[in-house]
Amino acid sequence: MLKITHLHKKYPGESLGAVVDVSFEMSGQEVLAIVGRSGSGKSTLLRMIAGLAKPDSGTIAFRGEPLKDPEEQLIAGHDKIKMVFQDFQVKPNMTVAENVRYKLLHFTGQFQQERTNELLEMCGLVSLASKMPHELSGGQQQRLSLARALADDPELLVMDEPFSNLDPIIKQDLLLELTDIVRKEGIGLILVSHDVQDALLIADRIAYLEDGKLLQMDSPKVIYRHPATLAIAQFFGRVNNVSALMNKKNTFVRAEDVHVHVEGASQALSITAMVQSCRFLGSRYLVTAQSGDTNLSLYHSHTLKTGQKIALRIDQSCVLHFS
Ligand SMILES: Nc1ncnc2c1ncn2[C@@H]1O[C@H](COP(=O)(O)OP(=O)(O)OP(=O)(O)O)[C@@H](O)[C@H]1O
Incomplete structure (x- = not known):
């Protein structure tokens, strides 16, 4: 039309x-x-x-x-x-x-x-x-x-x-x-x-x-x-560069696709990280964490302490690649 x-x-x-x-x-x-x-x-x-x-x-x-x-x-x-x-x-x-x-x-x-x-x-x-x-x-x-x-x-x-x-x-x-x-x-x-x-x-x-x-x-x-x-991707929300963690160039994942580890989750890539900050957003918390040289943003339902060690899971199906 x-x-x-x-x-x-x-x-x-x-x-x-x-x-x-x-x-x-x-x-x-x-x-x-x-x-x-x-x-x-x-x-x-x-x-x-x-x-x-x-x-x-x-x-x-x-x-x-x-x-x-x-x-x-x-x-x-x-x-x-x-x-x-x-x-x-x-x-x-x-x-x-x-x-x-x-x-x-x-x-x-x-x-x-x-x-x-x-x-x-x-x-x-x-x-x-x-x-x-x-x-x-x-x-x-x-x-x-x-x-x-x-x-x-x-x-x-x-x-x-x-x-x-x-x-x-x-x-x-x-x-x-x-x-x-x-x-x-x-x-x-x-x-x-x-x-x-x-x-x-x-x-x-x-x-x-x-x-x-x-x-x-x-x-x-x-x-x-x-x-x-x-x-x-960035226009629609926070995106993490996880190239180093995934050992693959130009690999990214949205903050909402990084989860604090749930035991038994299938296809999980478990990453250890340390909490850098945790900010209250009302319905959830915005967490920043560091794993090696990689800084990650993620959302979580509960507060986490600065310095706390956490295990993270990234949904493989949600990983983004850009050339
Ligand atoms: N009347 C005008 N004279 C000269 N340049 C203009 C005029 N109107 C818009 N522009 C320029 O054209 C480009 C596109 O402007 P436009 O207003 O269409 O963008 P927009 O995406 O709607 O921006 P915003 O979200 O800020 O409203 C900008 O670089 C702007 O500076």
């Missing part, structure tokens, strides 16, 4: 390019999370998909139709691709319900009423229908922005760091609600996120950008378990 081919974008004065030769395809009802470090080109790519920025070269087509040039058209992009703005582009003098209905004025009165009610219900806004936007919390305002975007009957929603100003748990709940809504509506969603947990939680596929290039695009499980590069 969305087809991006050899997309390039370079800002004036920039040497490398913000988006470099990005190509991918996306089906109609997919949730795609674009991730990458700060400055990797996520927002630039999203803005081009939303029709808000013009590529230097390459094409973006939706349902086989190329996007309209933002510099030549009054309404840029594609009328079925809708960006949900995080700065709440709502009408301040209208109630919540009026804000949604305002988007439906070209329909019959009955349809306006029915669709407004449906969208308020879907976005959890029924009890707030007669409130003014300034009376809403941040999360409620974001729900209103979403309801207004959905009123335009999009086939693809694009969002830049949605709900990023909210508390982590509220944000995750809203993201889950958002994916339920887009699935119910049968539409696609592309969102930019700098939070890997959010991306893993809701995305069907994750696209990892680095220096403007699309380095990997896979399901959460594949990108996490089989990252294409060490940088991608």
Whole structure:
């Protein structure tokens, strides 16, 4: 449904390019999370998909139709691709319900009423229908922005760091609600996120950008378990270099795949190490330990003492190799 081919974008004065030769395809009802470090080109790519920025070269087509040039058209992009703005582009003098209905004025009165009610219900806004936007919390305002975007009957929603100003748990709940809504509506969603947990939680596929290039695009499980590069592995969590311990060059393992030894574990590689530090993280402890010249990070359910000797097991199936 969305087809991006050899997309390039370079800002004036920039040497490398913000988006470099990005190509991918996306089906109609997919949730795609674009991730990458700060400055990797996520927002630039999203803005081009939303029709808000013009590529230097390459094409973006939706349902086989190329996007309209933002510099030549009054309404840029594609009328079925809708960006949900995080700065709440709502009408301040209208109630919540009026804000949604305002988007439906070209329909019959009955349809306006029915669709407004449906969208308020879907976005959890029924009890707030007669409130003014300034009376809403941040999360409620974001729900209103979403309801207004959905009123335009999009086939693809694009969002830049949605709900990023909210508390982590509220944000995750809203993201889950958002994916339920887009699935119910049968539409696609592309969102930019700098939070890997959010991306893993809701995305069907994750696209990892680095220096403007699309380095990997896979399901959460594949990108996490089989990252294409060490940088991608490190983006998703702490990674230990265990080349010396495993006697094999360029061998790495995630902190969560190093376990304090359990007797009888199969396929175990038992390593002795000394605890260097142990920090409380709430649900678990972050432990650093030294084994020979190798420093290891791992997580453990209980506190360990500095200087304590421990035996460690590394899941062989979780070992990562990069050339
Ligand atoms: N308007 C602009 N003018 C010049 N350079 C820009 C402009 N917008 C972005 N850039 C540059 O383009 C590159 C990509 O920026 P972009 O905002 O797309 O990255 P990002 O991955 O979304 O970053 P962040 O996670 O920090 O928001 C960066 O090097 C940035 O400095």
